[in-house]
Amino acid sequence: xxxxxxxxxxxxxxxxxxxxxxxxxxxxxxxxxxxxxxxxxxxxxxxxxxxxxxxxxxxxxxxxxxxxxxxxxxxxxxxxxxxxxxxxxxxxxxxxxxxxxxxxxxxxxxxxxxxxxxxxxxxxxxxxxxxxxxxxxxxxxxxxxxxxxxxxxxxxxxxxxxxxxxxxxxxxxxxxxxxxxxxxxxxxxxxxxxxxxxxxxxxxxxxxxxxxxxxxxxxxxxxxxxxxxxxxxxxxxxxxxxxxxxxxxxxxxxxxxxxxxxxxxxxxxxxxxxxxxxxxxxxxxxxxxxxxxxxxxxxxxxxxxxxxxxxxxxxxxxxxxxxxxxxxxxxxxxxxxxxxxxxxxxxxxxxxxxxxxxxxxxxxxxxxxxxxxxxxxxxxxxxxxxxxxxxxxxxxxxxxxxxxxxxxxxxxxxxxxxxxxxxxxxxxxxxxxxxxxxxxxxxxxxxxxxxxxxxx
Numbered sequence: 001x002x003x004x005x006x007x008x009x010x011x012x013x014x015x016x017x018x019x020x021x022x023x024x025x026x027x028x029x030x031x032x033x034x035x036x037x038x039x040x041x042x043x044x045x046x047x048x049x050x051x052x053x054x055x056x057x058x059x060x061x062x063x064x065x066x067x068x069x070x071x072x073x074x075x076x077x078x079x080x081x082x083x084x085x086x087x088x089x090x091x092x093x094x095x096x097x098x099x100x101x102x103x104x105x106x107x108x109x110x111x112x113x114x115x116x117x118x119x120x121x122x123x124x125x126x127x128x129x130x131x132x133x134x135x136x137x138x139x140x141x142x143x144x145x146x147x148x149x150x151x152x153x154x155x156x157x158x159x160x161x162x163x164x165x166x167x168x169x170x171x172x173x174x175x176x177x178x179x180x181x182x183x184x185x186x187x188x189x190x191x192x193x194x195x196x197x198x199x200x201x202x203x204x205x206x207x208x209x210x211x212x213x214x215x216x217x218x219x220x221x222x223x224x225x226x227x228x229x230x231x232x233x234x235x236x237x238x239x240x241x242x243x244x245x246x247x248x249x250x251x252x253x254x255x256x257x258x259x260x261x262x263x264x265x266x267x268x269x270x271x272x273x274x275x276x277x278x279x280x281x282x283x284x285x286x287x288x289x290x291x292x293x294x295x296x297x298x299x300x301x302x303x304x305x306x307x308x309x310x311x312x313x314x315x316x317x318x319x320x321x322x323x324x325x326x327x328x329x330x331x332x333x334x335x336x337x338x339x340x341x342x343x344x345x346x347x348x349x350x351x352x353x354x355x356x357x358x359x360x361x362x363x364x365x366x367x368x369x370x371x372x373x374x375x376x377x378x379x380x381x382x383x384x385x386x387x388x389x390x391x392x393x394x395x396x397x398x399x400x401x402x403x404x405x406x407x408x409x410x411x412x413x414x415x416x417x418x419x420x421x422x423x424x425x426x427x428x429x430x431x432x433x434x435x436x437x438x439x440x441x442x443x444x445x446x447x448x449x450x451x452x453x454x455x456x
Contacts, residue, residue, distance in 0.1 A: 375429040
């Protein structure tokens with residue numbers, strides 16, 4: 001069996017042309033999941049092997065019979081253990097929910113994936129209840145970053161398994177949630193592309209919530225087109241191979257480069273790689289303008305009582321904590337319980353201050369095609385370097401700092417790999433406007449093409 005194509009688009013084209021069967025893709029994915037020398041056992045908490053094979057055979061049969069099928073029919077997708085899938089228990093990376101009843105129906109976003117023809121290969125590991133950007137899970141294990149795997153570095157979180165499912169060829173695309181960077185952080189640390197949509201575009205029903213205000217549903221793939229096709233599927237839009245392959249924006253974009261707040265504490269590798277990427281974009285014709293947004297410096301104060309995730313997650317978890325507090329990851333439990341620190345006045349004030357910052361951001365940022373910053377300011381640290389609570393907490397805050405801006409400002413964003421092949425993965429984040437997702441995909445495609453020369 002020859003190796004499968006690498007991108008969602010190339011896989012879809014190969015299956016449509018008859019040079020590859022869906023069953024081939026599924027078997028290759030399952031081989032990698034079950035490889036005893038690989039990360040499959042730490043990447044997946046459940047594998048739908050027989051159901052995936054049956055769905056692949058059905059897709060192949062429909063194609064042989066000349067029946068119309070969706071553009072993504074027969075391609076394997078991994079689903080984060082946060083989403084309901086009919087017949088599966090949604091554990092959200094926890095022991096707390098391990099005895100819960102199986103879901104009776106798919107979450108709407110997952111139902112949309114199936115309508116688009118994608119086949120769920122299994123459920124991916126994650127940070128417990130999605131409450132960390134590091135990706136470590138003390139209950140189910142932590143899959144290692146593909147870069148410098150012998151050193152076992154963090155994959156990033158909370159969509160840790162989603163990232164490794166794609167980097168290691170266990171799925172064509174990984175579906176994750178993003179409340180403060182949970183798609184973009186692991187994408188940046190592992191060398192993938194990660195997308196966070198405008199939150200209201202994709203239903204979060206049928207998912208275990210972290211923050212009702214900030215939660216969104218995104219994807220991790222190898223290219224911008226992978227994430228764009230997944231985004232269209234998740235949001236219930238028609239997906240065509242022609243749309244997926246459409247060219248980037250015809251004109252070089254106007255890009256704003258944020259400084260100060262988002263560039264603090266960069267390590268040497270990220271700082272060097274990020275500046276090289278900016279230089280390459282400018283060489284390719286983009287207009288880059290350094291801008292200040294000093295109001296961002298108020299974010300630590302705005303979120304000093306745990307922001308939206310603490311009280312909103314506590315609302316959902318209160319009864320479970322009352323009876324099963326001992327089953328929680330202590331780090332996650334501590335963050336959820338911070339919700340007790342907020343009064344009603346604190347919470348309302350938080351909402352008002354968010355509204356004011358969104359308005360100010362529109363005034364300062366809406367004249368540009370995208371706003372650039374490092375996705376995260378550090379390369380992936382070793383898992384064993386984060387055992388001490390203080391180091392873990394500081395690393396988590398650093399990883400979340402930049403990505404969470406997009407969620408707080410209710411915008412869309414994408415993380416693109418910008419490192420040279422073989423070097424430590426570094427992500428370049430482009431943030432678009434609220435509901436500016438299609439424009440951002442076009443700009444990101446242009447950026448991807450411009451950056452390709454330094455990634456070869």
